[in-house]
Each structure stands twice: as C-alpha cells, then as structure tokens.
Amino acid sequence: MISSRATKFKPHPAIIARVYDFEFGRRGLSVHFVRFDFAARRAWYANASVNLNNFAASVSLPTASKRQSLDDVSNALSVLHVFAEEFFDHGTCRLLSCAREFSEELRSFCHWSAQDIATLTFWFDSIMEEYRAASEQDARLGSSTCSTITSKLSLQDPDLQSVLYIIQSERLAALGTAASALRRPPYDSAKISDSFAVPIRLVRSGKHPVRSSMLCHVKVDKACA
Secondary structure: OOOOOOOOOOOOOOHHHHHHHHHEHHHOOOOOOOOHHHHHHHHHHHHHHHHHHHHOOOOOOOOOOOOOOOOHHHHHHHHHHHHHHHHHOOOHHHHHHHHHHHHHHHHHHOOHHHHHHHHHHOOOOOOOHHHHHHHHHHHHHOOHHHHHHHOOOOOOOOHHHHHHHHHHHHHHHHHHHHHHHHOOOOOOHHHHHHHHHHHHHHHHHOOOOHHHHHHHHHHHHHHHH
C-alpha cells in the first residue's frame, strides 16, 4: 500500500493501518487526505522521520491539516476514492464516489467559510464511521445495511439538517457580534479633549472676558450636545 500508485496521500503507517479498516470518526481518521505528490514523497522519505515498517497500533496519527474550502474536501475525497478503487470493495467505492459528488452539490448550495468546512468535515467523517459500523454488523448478521448509508449523502438527511442549523446559528451569532461592534462608538480621548477645548478657545477669543463659572457652563453644554 505504501508504494502503490493508488496511494496518493501521505503513506504514514498509522494512516495506512487505519484506512485499511476504514477507521473514520472516533477511530481517528478524517477525510483530510491531502494529495501527496512525487516531490513531497521524496522529501518525506529523505527526512526519514517516520519508521515506515512500524504498523503497531501505538503509532500515533499525524495531525490532519485543516480544510479551508469545499474544494479541499472534494480533492481529499478524490484522493481517497483513487485508493478505494484499488483496495476496497464496490460498495465502499460507491460510497466515496457519492460523497465526492455530493461535495460538488454542496458547493452550489451557498458560500462556505473555513468554520463551516470544519463542521461539514465532521459530518462527512460521521457518515464514514456509520458505514464502517454497518459493515461490521453486516459481517456478523449477514445483512446488507451498509448499502443504505449512501442515501444519507443528501440535503434531506436529518443529521445534515442539524449541521446546517448549527452553521446558520453560528453565522447569525457572528453577524450580531459584528453589528454590536459597529453600533458601539469607540472611546477616543483625543476627541473628548477637543470637545472641551474648542468652546473655551472661542470664548476667550472674544472682546469681553467671561468668568470661569461661565466657561464651565459652556464646556458642559458642548459635551452634552
């Protein structure tokens, strides 16, 4: 698997071991399969910072890079789909193909921020995790429930509806915070000082001097204007 042409992502032993068992979600894997080209592979091998022969369960997963756009998610699913066509069965390949197509459908739904992408990635991971659990159940009971998971890749999926509600709530909260900041005038000590100084200079520039009590009266009125 490490040397296979179908392995377009970083062939870290911890990733290879987990992707073979489809251990997404709580098992550690995410859909963050960044394309690992020839130059990156050569540099990584030269660095020799990872023992490529150690497939023990104790080997920690490398930190997944954060996806910033839906393009990143779609590209990662494409990389994973290439691997699936080589090593997985038809049902798993179909799931990943549908996931990639649905990510394209989401692109036309609305504009997604980096924060939205993190939430959507969590949902995709949960779909993969559910597929794995269904596959294990099918192997024990002889059922075929895993084939129904693909139908969840739809805007009508209840879990996705909850995700979209969370995203909408976060957007409204951010807009409310921004609006409050715009309505609140900034504290500027220089402007406050000027508002007191200007009327004093105007009064003193006249031909008839005034008492200090009158100066105070002018300053207060100006400040409240």
